[in-house]
Amino acid sequence: MSATKGLKLADILTTIVISIVFGIVYKLWGPFYYFVKPFGFHLDQLIYGMWFIAASVAFLIIRKPGVALLAEIAASSGEFIMGSEWGLEVLLYGVVQGLCAEAVFATFRYKRFDLFVVSLAAISSTIGSLIMDFYKGYIEALAPWNLALFLIARFVGAIVISGVFASSLVKALEVTGVTQMVRPASKEDYDALDR
Amino acid sequence: MRWDICYRETWLHRTNPSLKLLVMLVLFIGVLFVHNPNILMNFSIALILLFIIYTGYPMKYLLLLFLPFLLIFISTASSMMLFGQGKTTWFQWGLVHITKESFLRGMHLGFRALTFALLGLLFSLTTRPVYLFYSLMQQLKLKPKYAYSFLAGVRLIPIMLEEFQTVQNALKVRGVTANSGIFEKIKRYAIPLLSQSIRRAQRIAVAMEAKRFSSGAARTFYYEIGFSKYDFVFLLLISVMAAVAYYVGISFPYIPVEDVR
Numbered sequence: 445m446s447a448t449k450g451l452k453l454a455d456i457l458t459t460i461v462i463s464i465v466f467g468i469v470y471k472l473w474g475p476f477y478y479f480v481k482p483f484g485f486h487l488d489q490l491i492y493g494m495w496f497i498a499a500s501v502a503f504l505i506i507r508k509p510g511v512a513l514l515a516e517i518a519a520s521s522g523e524f525i526m527g528s529e530w531g532l533e534v535l536l537y538g539v540v541q542g543l544c545a546e547a548v549f550a551t552f553r554y555k556r557f558d559l560f561v562v563s564l565a566a567i568s569s570t571i572g573s574l575i576m577d578f579y580k581g582y583i584e585a586l587a588p589w590n591l592a593l594f595l596i597a598r599f600v601g602a603i604v605i606s607g608v609f610a611s612s613l614v615k616a617l618e619v620t621g622v623t624q625m626v627r628p629a630s631k632e633d634y635d636a637l638d639r
Numbered sequence: 640m641r642w643d644i645c646y647r648e649t650w651l652h653r654t655n656p657s658l659k660l661l662v663m664l665v666l667f668i669g670v671l672f673v674h675n676p677n678i679l680m681n682f683s684i685a686l687i688l689l690f691i692i693y694t695g696y697p698m699k700y701l702l703l704l705f706l707p708f709l710l711i712f713i714s715t716a717s718s719m720m721l722f723g724q725g726k727t728t729w730f731q732w733g734l735v736h737i738t739k740e741s742f743l744r745g746m747h748l749g750f751r752a753l754t755f756a757l758l759g760l761l762f763s764l765t766t767r768p769v770y771l772f773y774s775l776m777q778q779l780k781l782k783p784k785y786a787y788s789f790l791a792g793v794r795l796i797p798i799m800l801e802e803f804q805t806v807q808n809a810l811k812v813r814g815v816t817a818n819s820g821i822f823e824k825i826k827r828y829a830i831p832l833l834s835q836s837i838r839r840a841q842r843i844a845v846a847m848e849a850k851r852f853s854s855g856a857a858r859t860f861y862y863e864i865g866f867s868k869y870d871f872v873f874l875l876l877i878s879v880m881a882a883v884a885y886y887v888g889i890s891f892p893y894i895p896v897e898d899v900r
Contacts, residue, residue: 452853453784453788453844453847453848453852453853454840454841454844454845454848456784456785456788457788457791457792457840457843457844457847458837458840458841460788460789460791460792460840461791461792461795461836461837461839461840462833462836462837462840463792464792464793464795464796464799464836465799465829465832465833465836468796468799468800469825469829475707478707478710478711478714481714481718486718501833505837514785518789518792521789522792522793522796524759524763525763525768525793526796527704527759527760527763527764528759529707529708529711529756530711530752530755530756530759531755531756531757531758531759531760531762531763532663532664532667532755532758532759532762533667533755533759534759535664536664536667579671580671580751581715581719581748582719582723582744582748582899582900585719585723585724585741585744585900586718586719586722586723586724587722587723587724587736590722609822609825612826613826613829613830613833616826616830617830617833617834620830620834622833622834622837622838623837625837625838625841626841
């Protein structure tokens, strides 16, 4: 339908604007994360998954290749520009998490947009963040029971927030009708014309 | 990147943004491979000095910015201190097990978090987003359609914050009480903010396409950003800082530990 390959300016701009909304959330999430932390035993890890949500939501809305990666990079640079507590770290984490989510969507050839795929993307992003933590935070040196708690909390949190919550958020957005403006025409749309 | 606070423009503001970003990224990755707490402590002290002297912000404001770092230092360091593995026990109480190794590792992680935060703040306090994206287009060949989209997006942040307050007021007027779950609450704000943002993005995109912002042809720039003598000074200073931190850390250690792993 469109002559140019890849993302068009409208897609890029929409992705970036959505991501900046999440960039603000990411920024506000930082103090919240540190507020939960002192309660101990890795409660903070349960809410870590919020930092993967931009990729899922943007992909579910726009449904094109490259959107998940761009969204995660844009959201993390938005967070960085607003002066994140973690500084440059968020940019690198953003790239890695975005790549991991994008890889999952690519595996399904950008054809599936259901809860299952989004949850897989959340798990994949979690693995990406853990790889970074492995280099940065010596997490392997935590006591085994403590490390197990840490991992379980982060995976569960990621699936709940960037999987289940992200897809319910997009479902609610679909009702408002804005998603019709940005999505490429699907097979059902053409079928509806034939009817 | 805080426009509302007056600051003195220092030479750090005049260095090339792309170069600054790349140097910061190299330092970031370099710090990941430093396992000697002495070197890391020296380096973070050098960064603190750079932060205080050359960002050009009033001292009061810098101290205010520094406050959350202490919290991060403590929270990053504490979980490794309390639950890390080690051989020489200092204190044990239930699940809490503080050893010499885990304590030092925790301190090291604290300083590492501090270094990362300082690198980020040094960059964001001395770089204007507009110059950054123009520089990325000119020096690193970022595609204009991405760069201008980012710039347009950054400009929308104040509008979004305003909308956020409108939603907040609307909810208050209608007497929506806050006793619902956190997800319900986020949704209540996210749906109007996202849907308005998408509509606005579509309108801006149409306007930008009409003005050929998306075209791939060679284009000229309103801001021409190049290199100057300040870039040389910046590179030199950073190299000297790293070299001195390394030399002092090896020759005059504060802590008799060379590797915290």
